[in-house]
Amino acid sequence: MERREVIKVDHVSMKFNLSSEKFDSFKEYVIKSIKGQVSVEAFWALKDVSFQVYKGDSVGLIGLNGSGKSTMLKTIAGVLKPTKGTVTVSGSVAPLIELGAGFDMDLTARENVFLNGALLGYTREEMTRHYDDIVKFSELENFMNVPVKNFSSGMVSRLAFAIATIGVPDILIVDEVLSVGDFRFQEKCEKRIQAMMKEGTTILFVSHSIDQVQKICNKIVWLDHGVVKRFGDAEEICNEYRGS
Numbered sequence: 690m691e692r693r694e695v696i697k698v699d700h701v702s703m704k705f706n707l708s709s710e711k712f713d714s715f716k717e718y719v720i721k722s723i724k725g726q727v728s729v730e731a732f733w734a735l736k737d738v739s740f741q742v743y744k745g746d747s748v749g750l751i752g753l754n755g756s757g758k759s760t761m762l763k764t765i766a767g768v769l770k771p772t773k774g775t776v777t778v779s780g781s782v783a784p785l786i787e788l789g790a791g792f793d794m795d796l797t798a799r800e801n802v803f804l805n806g807a808l809l810g811y812t813r814e815e816m817t818r819h820y821d822d823i824v825k826f827s828e829l830e831n832f833m834n835v836p837v838k839n840f841s842s843g844m845v846s847r848l849a850f851a852i853a854t855i856g857v858p859d860i861l862i863v864d865e866v867l868s869v870g871d872f873r874f875q876e877k878c879e880k881r882i883q884a885m886m887k888e889g890t891t892i893l894f895v896s897h898s899i900d901q902v903q904k905i906c907n908k909i910v911w912l913d914h915g916v917v918k919r920f921g922d923a924e925e926i927c928n929e930y931r932g933s
């Protein structure tokens with residue numbers, strides 16, 4: 690199997706500034722921040738994280754709430770810039786993070802297909818070609834002319850998943866999105882991800898279902914308070930995680 694490195698996470702640390710003060714209004718916040726009276730505390734969500742991902746790997750990020758999984762995925766997706774260290778990514782990336790975040794809720798599902806497609810870098814012609822597949826996969830045939838604000842959260846996720854997975858990206862980033870939608874739809878999404886893996890797509894995957902992680906992933910990064918506790922074989926680390 691080809692062992693081409695597609696993601697290199699090199700000594701990455703991420704700092705967030707947390708303000709513990711409460712402000713009665715935005716005006717009060719602005720005045721105090723101009724006067725330098727807002728005290729902020731540094732919080733390191735990732736601390737010196739390093740790992741490499743090779744083409745065709747499917748890597749699961751596991752760890753308790755707040756351990757830094759989503760922050761790590763967002764730095765790889767280019768949504769966040771690390772405070773220290775570097776992330777090098779080669780190839781196209783399809784991020785399935787916060788599904789539906791790019792939707793305009795007042796527009797119809799149909800209009801959002803084209804809007805979201807444009808945000809993902811597709812032309813109108815490309816989206817027209819993929820339109821029927823998106824409608825069929827999301828099973829929203831009867832709802833395409835309905836404003837998305839009237840959709841349930843599961844319907845929003847189905848539409849967003851169908852749009853985000855129309856191509857075969859080099860790297861697919863999946864953050865918790867399979868926990869939305871019903872059981873049957875989750876299976877359908879899993880199948881689509883597995884089909885992409887067969888085509889050679891590299892997967893980065895976050896889910897609180899350790900069984901789902903073990904089913905999809907061959908490697909694991911186990912994060913603990915922003916630090917890599919373990920990195921390696923999925924089966925071994927998932928079993929260790931279950932027993933921890």
Ligand SMILES: Nc1ncnc2c1ncn2[C@@H]1O[C@H](COP(=O)(O)OP(=O)(O)OP(=O)(O)O)[C@@H](O)[C@H]1O
Nearest residue numbers: 705706707734752753754755756757758759760761
């Ligand atoms: N924009 C932000 N500003 C301040 N703190 C943040 C921000 N984003 C994340 N954090 C903090 O960083 C830590 C890691 O958050 P992150 O969402 O990466 O964890 P996670 O492992 O994905 O958690 P979960 O399993 O709950 O989804 C948390 O303590 C969180 O409060």
